Amino acid sequence: MKTSPLISEALSPEKIMEKIDILFYITSAVAVISTIMVITRYHAVHALLYLVVSFLSIALIFYFAGAPFIAALEVIIYAGAIMVLFIFVVMMLNLGPRTMEQERGWTTPAIWIGPSILSAVLLVAFMTVLMNNPAEDTGLNLVGVQEVGISLFTEYLLAVELTGLLLMAAIIGAYHLGSREKKIYHRYLEKTDQ
Amino acid sequence: MRKPESVLKFRRVNDLLSIAPVLILAGFSILVLLVIAFYRNFILSTILAATAFILATISILFTGKPPALVNHILIADRFGMFFILLILLSGLVITILSHSYLRGLEKRKEEYHVILILGSLGGTILALSNHFISFFIGLELLSISIYILISYTRDRQDSIEAAIKYLLLAGVTSAILLMGMALIYAATGEMGFSGIAGYVSEAENLSILFSAGFGLIITGVGFKMALVPFHLWTPDVYEGAPAPTTAFIATISKASVVVIFVRLYLAVNGAEQEVIVYILSGIAFLSMMAGNLLALLQTDLKRLLAYSSIAHLGYILVAVIAGKDSGAEAVTFYLVAYVLTILGAFGIVSVVSDHDREFSAIEDYQSLFWKDPLLATALSVILLSLAGIPLTVGFIGKYYLLFTGIENDLWFLVITLVISSVIGLFYYVRVIAKMFDPVSTDRITPFRKIPVGGGIALFVITALIILYGTYPAWLADFIQTMIFSGF
Numbered sequence: 001m002k003t004s005p006l007i008s009e010a011l012s013p014e015k016i017m018e019k020i021d022i023l024f025y026i027t028s029a030v031a032v033i034s035t036i037m038v039i040t041r042y043h044a045v046h047a048l049l050y051l052v053v054s055f056l057s058i059a060l061i062f063y064f065a066g067a068p069f070i071a072a073l074e075v076i077i078y079a080g081a082i083m084v085l086f087i088f089v090v091m092m093l094n095l096g097p098r099t100m101e102q103e104r105g106w107t108t109p110a111i112w113i114g115p116s117i118l119s120a121v122l123l124v125a126f127m128t129v130l131m132n133n134p135a136e137d138t139g140l141n142l143v144g145v146q147e148v149g150i151s152l153f154t155e156y157l158l159a160v161e162l163t164g165l166l167l168m169a170a171i172i173g174a175y176h177l178g179s180r181e182k183k184i185y186h187r188y189l190e191k192t193d194q
Numbered sequence: 195m196r197k198p199e200s201v202l203k204f205r206r207v208n209d210l211l212s213i214a215p216v217l218i219l220a221g222f223s224i225l226v227l228l229v230i231a232f233y234r235n236f237i238l239s240t241i242l243a244a245t246a247f248i249l250a251t252i253s254i255l256f257t258g259k260p261p262a263l264v265n266h267i268l269i270a271d272r273f274g275m276f277f278i279l280l281i282l283l284s285g286l287v288i289t290i291l292s293h294s295y296l297r298g299l300e301k302r303k304e305e306y307h308v309i310l311i312l313g314s315l316g317g318t319i320l321a322l323s324n325h326f327i328s329f330f331i332g333l334e335l336l337s338i339s340i341y342i343l344i345s346y347t348r349d350r351q352d353s354i355e356a357a358i359k360y361l362l363l364a365g366v367t368s369a370i371l372l373m374g375m376a377l378i379y380a381a382t383g384e385m386g387f388s389g390i391a392g393y394v395s396e397a398e399n400l401s402i403l404f405s406a407g408f409g410l411i412i413t414g415v416g417f418k419m420a421l422v423p424f425h426l427w428t429p430d431v432y433e434g435a436p437a438p439t440t441a442f443i444a445t446i447s448k449a450s451v452v453v454i455f456v457r458l459y460l461a462v463n464g465a466e467q468e469v470i471v472y473i474l475s476g477i478a479f480l481s482m483m484a485g486n487l488l489a490l491l492q493t494d495l496k497r498l499l500a501y502s503s504i505a506h507l508g509y510i511l512v513a514v515i516a517g518k519d520s521g522a523e524a525v526t527f528y529l530v531a532y533v534l535t536i537l538g539a540f541g542i543v544s545v546v547s548d549h550d551r552e553f554s555a556i557e558d559y560q561s562l563f564w565k566d567p568l569l570a571t572a573l574s575v576i577l578l579s580l581a582g583i584p585l586t587v588g589f590i591g592k593y594y595l596l597f598t599g600i601e602n603d604l605w606f607l608v609i610t611l612v613i614s615s616v617i618g619l620f621y622y623v624r625v626i627a628k629m630f631d632p633v634s635t636d637r638i639t640p641f642r643k644i645p646v647g648g649g650i651a652l653f654v655i656t657a658l659i660i661l662y663g664t665y666p667a668w669l670a671d672f673i674q675t676m677i678f679s680g681f
Contacts, residue, residue: 158265159327162319165220166335169312172227172305173342179302 023125024064030118031057037114048086049115055079057122064129069145212262212270213322214253215278219315222246223308230304240293243307247286247314254279266386269324272677276526277321277453280533284445285314287537287651291544292438294645299347299549306346313339313442317450326375326385329454333371333418336447337364343439344431347549356434363417363427371414377407387461394462405469408462412473418451419507420500422480429492432500437544437552440496444503444540445533452507452529456514456522465517465602474515478607481508482614489621496554498621499539502580505618506532509611513595516602524598526673531579531591531662538576538655542569545648546641553641562629569644570629572656579659581622582615586663590670 034054041047059074152160210217226242254275261271289310296303316335323329341364345357379385381404382393394400400408417424432440464470485505492498510532513524546553546569553559562570579586592615599608662669 155266156327158267159331161220162328162331162335165223165312165315166331166338168223168227169309169335169338169342172308173338173345176302176305176342177345177348 020064020129023128024061027057027060027064027122027125030121031061034115034118045086045089046111048082048089049111050118052079052082053115053118053122055082056119060122060126063126066141067143069143069148208258209262209264212257213264213268214257215250215275215282216268216315216318216322218250218253219246219311219318222249223311223315226304226308226311230308234304236293236297236303239304239307240289243289243311244286246311247282247289251279251282251286254282263324264322267325267328268319268322270322273457273522273526274322274453276673276677277449277529278318280449280530281314281317281321281446284441284449284533284537285310287541287655288438288441288445290647290651291441291541292436294648295436295438295544295547296346296549306343309339309342309346310442313343314446317446320450321453323454324387324457326379329458330368330372330375332454333414333451334368336450337368340364340439340443340447343442344435346439347436350434350550352434353436356431359427359434360431367414367417367424370410374407374410374412374414377403377410379407381407387457391461391463400467400469405467408470409473411458412470412477415451415455416477419448419455420504421477421507421511422484422504423477425481425484425504428504429497429500432503433494433496433554436549437496437540437547437554441537441540441544444499444536448503448507449529449533452510452514452525456525459514459517460522463517465515465521471515474511475604475607478508478511478515479610481505481511482610486614486617486621489618492621493557494555495543495559495625496540496552498556498625499536502618502621503536505614506536506580508614509592509595512604512607512611513598515607516598516604518602520598520601523673523677524594526677527594527670528591530669530673531587534655534658534662535576535579535586535588538572538652538659539580541648541652541655542573542576545644545652548642556625556628559625560628561631561633564633566641566644569641569652572652573629574626575656575659577622577626579663581619583619584663585660587659587666587669588663590663590666 031054034050034057037050038047038054041050055074055078059071059079062068062074063071222242222245226239226246229242230239257270257275261269263269289307292306292310296306313336316332316337316339319328319332319335323332341357341361344360345353347353375385378390381401382390384390384393394404397404413424417427420428431443435443459465459470462470464474482505485501485503485508489498489501489505492501510525510528513521513528515521516524543552543554546558559570559573562573575586579588582588582592592611596608596611599605599611
């Protein structure tokens with residue numbers, strides 16, 4: 001058994017599970033608070049910052065439940081996608097020096113305080129678990145990459161194939177609805193972008 | 195660690211053969227897409243889509259008779275196959291209808307058929323699904339296809355508005371449905387319906403967690419079936435969507451969700467659970483009354499049919515609540531009657547309309563008897579069947595429902611069914627009376643010429659409504675021998 005600075009060696013598996021329970025509630029509280037902040041912000045960019053924190057805390061909950069792979073996916077797909085959205089917003093509105101000024105106004109240092117505090121709480125909770133490695137002691141059933149992969153491509157093979165078709169439908173729809181075209185009503189009339 | 199081989203479920207070719215219709219639809223969706231990539235032709239894509247539906251229908255003959263568990267998330271039994279047959283034939287009719295409707299669209303009209311095939315595929319998955327995973331993926335495949343089909347005529351503002359409404363509400367209800375599945379999984383530790391059935395039969399009474407989960411699932415399913423507290427999207431979406439899409443939502447989407455709900459209800463033995471019966475009875479009562487009362491106020495045929503569909507799904511719920519085999523049989527018969535009739539109703543709206551002008555106001559059908567007697571006769575037969583007048587299939591369906599309700603002592607619901615049907619009769623007959631109005635030449639735009647394919651489809655549908663209304667034994671025997679001999 002590894003020694004750890006935060007949880008002493010003498011603790012029984014039950015005690016460790018109790019500690020994890022406490023960490024779980026702390027993380028859940030962070031998730032709830034950050035999600036409330038998301039829906040009460042007036043500014044979309046500020047809401048996005050809290051949304052990233054919300055996703056991180058959910059990833060951490062997955063990690064505590066013994067699913068490190070899903071936790072990683074949560075961070076990569078959701079939190080990552082939010083960052084991409086962020087960049088899109090900035091890109092699309094980047095129209096000149098005036099908007100640059102405006103954008104700078106969105107991200108004043110004060111805005112970062114709330115998300116930073118919440119993230120710091122998450123970091124502490126994460127480090128606590130990471131340094132103790134409780135899975136070995138408590139017999140928590142870990143679901144790793146291999147297990148996920150095996151169940152996806154044997155038990156749920158059909159579901160994976162169907163998800164592919166689902167994505168195909170979504171892409172065709174995005175292509176049909178999203179494509180723009182120039183429409184010329186008459187050659188003597190003004191050309192209009194439709 | 196388990197060995198990969200031990201969980202591989204596709205060991206027999208028979209497994210693949212038993213879900214042949216699903217595979218054919220999936221294959222054709224890609225084939226049509228590839229053909230579009232090389233050669234865009236609307237007639238070709240229509241023919242290919244129709245071929246997909248016909249081939250898939252034929253392939254039902256080759257699926258095995260005993261129920262086969264495929265990849266443990268689908269169950270290929272006769273009950274599911276019967277509904278797949280219904281879905282595929284509806285898909286075929288909608289393909290034919292969509293051809294004349296979208297012909298005038300300037301660009302990219304071929305993809306409609308790809309999405310139509312994919313949506314029907316979602317429906318077939320729902321009809322066969324035996325597991326929460328396939329339930330959810332089938333439902334999402336259906337929903338995503340419906341978003342696109344609604345907004346396909348994207349130049350029309352109505353379409354986009356309807357699509358956004360449907361998108362937001364369907365998204366929220368999907369989340370609610372998932373929460374329900376999670377709660378049931380937390381209570382039982384099972385995601386397959388057979389596993390859940392095992393848990394329910396062992397448990398003395400259901401835990402709060404399980405009941406709450408089932409309640410949330412009712413919410414998700416009730417949204418798709420447009421039952422009353424969850425019906426608010428229905429009239430706007432029915433009105434805004436292109437007419438073939440409305441036909442798709444009213445038939446394939448609703449029928450497949452009813453099937454999965456019947457499966458789940460039988461699995462949890464819902465008829466024995468008091469809480470579930472009370473909740474569903476309340477929903478059925480509200481749907482029947484509200485649907486029929488609100489339909490009285492409508493001046494638009496599509497909105498009127500939307501409210502009438504709310505009431506009809508309420509009727510179906512009466513038989514669902516009864517549970518057992520007799521309930522499932524009545525549901526099957528009524529769904530066939532309903533799908534046939536509503537397909538005809540929206541078929542008429544779509545053969546007279548096209549992508550930028552829809553004739554859906556009841557005013558548009560004024561004095562139709564003097565202008566186009568055949569079309570008016572077809573619409574009258576369809577409306578009478580919806581109202582449940584004898585000699586139409588709607589009457590036999592309602593008879594089945596009442597019979598099942600009385601057999602299971604659901605007196606309150608049976609009385610509601612009768613009273614609300616009488617209210618319903620009024621607005622159906624009002625439309626027919628409108629068609630008999632003498633000709634007034636002002637402000638009536640003539641309909642365009644009815645396309646051949648749509649005309650044949652409507653003729654067949656009308657003939658079947660009368661045929662099954664006069665000789666219901668053919669359909670009833672078919673349902674009994676096909677499905678319920680080994681259910």
